[in-house]
Amino acid sequence: MSWQWYPGHMAKARRLLRARLALIQLVFEILDARIPHSSRNPDIDQLLVGKARIVVLNKEDLAEPRATRAWLRYLQEEGHPALAVNSLTGKGLERIEEVIFRVAQPGRTGVLRGMVVGIPNVGKSSFINRLARGRVTAVGSRPGVTRGQQWIKVNPRLELLDTPGVLWPRLDDRGVAWKLAATGALKEEVIAVEEAACCLLSWFQTHHPEALAKRYPFVPAGASEEWLEELGRQRGFLLKSGAVDLSKAAVALLKDFREGCLGRFTLDQVPLDKNE
Template identity: 45%
Template sequence: MDYQWYPGHMTRARRQMQEDVRLVDLVIELTDARAPLSGRNPDIDSLAAGKSRILVLNKSDLADPEQNKAWTAFFRKDGLVACEVNARSGNGIRQIRPMIAEACREKIERDRSRGIMNRPLRAMIAGIPNVGKSTFINSFAGKASAKTGNKPGVTRGRQWISVERTLQLLDTPGILWPRFDDRQVGIRLAEIGCIRDEILDAQELACELISWMRAAYPQVLSERYGISPDGTAFEVLGRIAEARRCLKAGGEPDCGKAAALLLDEFRSGRLGRMTLEKAPD
């Protein structure tokens, strides 16, 4: 299956971001900590050229703790201001404010030299669909200001949110890029829920996930489902169906239902904290 998803509204959203980025001092990019590199839209680099940047690895509670540290160090070594955050619980949110002040230090000092005091900083919150941008804004602002949801495509239009008098945040729709050159990027984004399930083959995606888990976290399948991980990925999916009583009439394994269950348990963290791609050494 070709894992591509670029609906028409994303083209419009990209154009809007191109216009809006001129209004901000800073771009805060969110990526999913489970796929930190695959989850970064390369278009944001060109859209945000010349702007101060912060990279937030969100949903860090679902990712491998060691990989969280490794990826944060990797991005910092690459010259980015980076941190890990769990926007849903608020863990890590407090470090964002001083990061913003540091990233915009030259701008603040320039304003002061011109006699401009306490002008609000403006930051754009950017990232791919379902990476948690609105949840991040609500956690950071301390109030439910932006629409949230656990499916991609919840935010569709421009939303400005004031955080006290010194900071304004611009929530933007999640956008992907027109085509993934690497098929594995599309698979990872589908596995973490950044591509609409309605256009995916859940059984094929679940088999991709099973194959990856057997190599990266070999103990997970046997510990969670009490099954042998041997054989083809589809055979393993059938065993998961039997173990979880996902059965059709007559007792035949319902692999479609088992695939949906496996993907849901992975995305929610019930299979444990896992990261789909390892940071370079």
């Protein structure tokens, strides 16, 4: 699974991010709590050298709590404060202002300017909206909704620069690619949706088969492809020929996962050498 996907607005966002860093004192790096490793741009450390940073694990309500705690410890050991939040409800943001002004040069005067960065569809706009206590930026469930850049006045002491997600130009790590697809960071128009669904199924069959059995009233034998075909048959996703529409079945499975219908799960595990 090797997908080439680097739309023009992504390349532009990367250039703008570099250009605007001189204006910034603080960076919020937004990650998906279900895939903290896979949703992290591998260039982020190089891009943000010398900038104060707070790492935010968003969508914590969809991730496994124990795994989230392990990831928070891991990220904090890297030297950056880390928070697990649900930007839709505000859970986890109670101490955010205290953390902000502790990290970004205590005692400084004037307006603190920050930047919110992350790959598509990790909840950057929802995070800003929650901080600003209002719907101040475009929010959507599809990756790439935030196309431009704008300053958001959070309070008299803090302004945030919203930036479009920056995704690396080549996805040749199969494990990373299918997790991004499963969580919705990649558009379904440009990915192998059936392959992503089968990878997700294989993960559940290995790690949490009970979650599949609880959600779906059938026990198909065989590989994930056969399981997906049975799901399509059960849901009535049939083509005119009578064959199962595997694409619709794949989309249905991914939708169930993304909405938490299968439960709370974290697909990325903390590296063993740091998970003590």
